[in-house]
Amino acid sequence: MNVVLDPARVRAEAAASAITLTDISKWFDTADGEPLTVLKNVDLAVPAHSVFAILGASGCGKSTLLNIISGILEPDRGQVCFNGTPARDFNAWRSISYMFQEDRLLPWRSALANVEFSLEAGSMPRPERHARAHEALRLVELDGFEDAFPYQLSGGMRSRVALARSLVTEPGTLLMDEPFSRLDAQTRAQMHEEVLRIHELKHMTIVFVTHDVEEAVVLADRVAVMSPRPGQVREVVAIALERPRDPTLPAVTRYIQRLRALI
């Protein structure tokens, strides 16, 4: 049986979602002249204040999708809306922070100065920038390391600086592209706790990309599973489990197995 949704209800649901992607397709030109279709008819709704994972194999278009949400890339077809309004009609990008796959810290700047960097494009006076950067480093539990340079920090600490740099602007939306994939398992688990603690405090909408099924299940409220290229959304799975989620518990393992079977 087809369920016909009332258009007003569809609009209301779209408005209640922080981010909606409608029929997004993207292709790239290639040397042989044949366009390479990377994303095809992607529809997604990310509820406001939720943690949303995009899970898929290498090369399926996850980073491309995140770049489209962030406004770095234009889709060839389809639309991105924030709170029901097309992103390009207003400065949606202003309240977005993007944590890239590499930490991209500036080696010649201290941890504090790296965090302050996010605020330098605006007109914020220096003392306030300073105070906010201090606060952001405290938030990621790096007080005492303000003056350290990136080469003096461990991988996990560098990740924390990168996270602080993303948080210092108080983003409404935090995008993360496999931000912890280079860390060892134990440090990655610590960063997961860190992200969940900060989300609990700040309630920003988080969209992150991963190919790590366990990471998706431990962190996310919903997981969109993508097919190999051209990337399409196979299924969106809601993870109806209390946090913290110990990956060795049977309830958590069941989700992990289910998602593995879907990829």
Ligand SMILES: Nc1ncnc2c1ncn2[C@@H]1O[C@H](COP(=O)(O)OP(=O)(O)OP(=O)(O)O)[C@@H](O)[C@H]1O
């Ligand atoms: N600017 C570009 N020009 C041409 N092809 C591109 C471009 N950007 C991405 N691609 C191609 O699009 C496909 C998807 O790339 P994308 O980086 O989105 O994948 P991904 O899912 O993030 O992979 P990974 O998990 O390895 O990071 C790849 O085949 C890639 O070669």
Ligand SMILES: [Mg+2]
């Ligand atoms: Mg990628």
